[in-house]
Amino acid sequence: MSLVTYKLRDHVATITLNRPEAGNAINGALRQELNAAWNRFRDDEDAWVGILASTGRIFCAGADLKDGEGAVGTFGGTFWEKPTINSFESGMELFKPTIAAVQGPCLGYGLTGVLFCDFVIASTEATFAFPEVRIGVPTIVGAIRLPRRLRWADAMELLLTGEPMAAERAKEVGLVWKLVEPDELLPAAQEWARRLTEAAPLAQRATKEVAWRTADMGWIESVRFGEVMRKVAGATADVAEGISAWREKRRPQWKAR
Known part of the structure; x- marks a missing residue:
């Protein structure tokens, strides 16, 4: 079974995290497939707009702390995120429009990837968090990216408390662009993607x-x-x-x- 699926229709590529039994936590295998999917989208001449989505009730539970070869490693007995400068979530050069369709909890590594999307459409049941500081680990890419999108105090609210932010609050501070009912999430993202494909x-x-x-x-x-x-x-x-x-x-x- 693919841990990340890639489906292209009418110039819209939908990249879906597909490890629902583990809350779509990022292990080594999923990370490799996710990076490959974004590389495919970047290089696919027929793909004009990308949607980042997930299966299951959890968008992404963050890094899989059980997988030392995945999104985290160990150093001096503590967890640390491996650098991924050329991956999507850590800043690969990609200028095609991108949309995140977020349902349920979106944590850590998942939120870092969402922050790289141009448009964040979220379910009313979505929550957002950078919980790393609660296990003694600093957030790095999120700390670089979030203050560029939100007011300073709103960014620090997420980064320094590690507490989850409800969808309504995320919409209020500007993290979420549009808020929709759960059953409207993917249709809303697809419709916006369709509108984007009308432009050159x-x-x-x-x-x-x-x-x-x-x-x-x-x-x-x-x-x-x-x-x-x-x-x-x-x-x-x-x-x-x-x-x-x-x-x-x-x-x-x-x-x-």
Whole structure:
């Protein structure tokens, strides 16, 4: 049985954690399959939008502390997360739009991955937590990423207490973008993904890359980089198609080329 499934339909790739008997906790095998799935999505020319989902009642129970070859290792008798710089949850370069569809508890490693998604759609039954500090372990990637998305105190509420945050509170602080009833979760994510595929995929990626890279640039450097990206995107076939479709008053047929 695959611990992570990859399904592509109408340019939308759904990557699903599939270890429900263990709360989708990340062991070594699941981590390898998850990284492979995100690499596949990144390289798949027919995949324009990605959805991160899971099976079972728990989105992700975090790292599997029983698996020293998985998401955690040991050092000096304590647990520590192995660095995964090129994996999705730890910052691989991926500029395709991504959506997280979260139900139930979303802990530690799972929340780190969710934070890399552009849109977080959650069930009203979802909860979010970085529980590492409660076993004496610092949160690293989450501590880097969370304050960039939330106000400082709201980020520290999650990072420094280790306590779960309810879905309503997560929506209030901006961690969750949309809140839906449990049976509406995947349909809501799929519908939003469908809407995203109506835009030119290469233009989307260029726009997201500009937004991502210029966050740490000065104004002049940001504008210069943006103009370079505009020229790169302007040389694609999709731009010609978009202009033709506008002139002919028809729906464009994007090719991601």
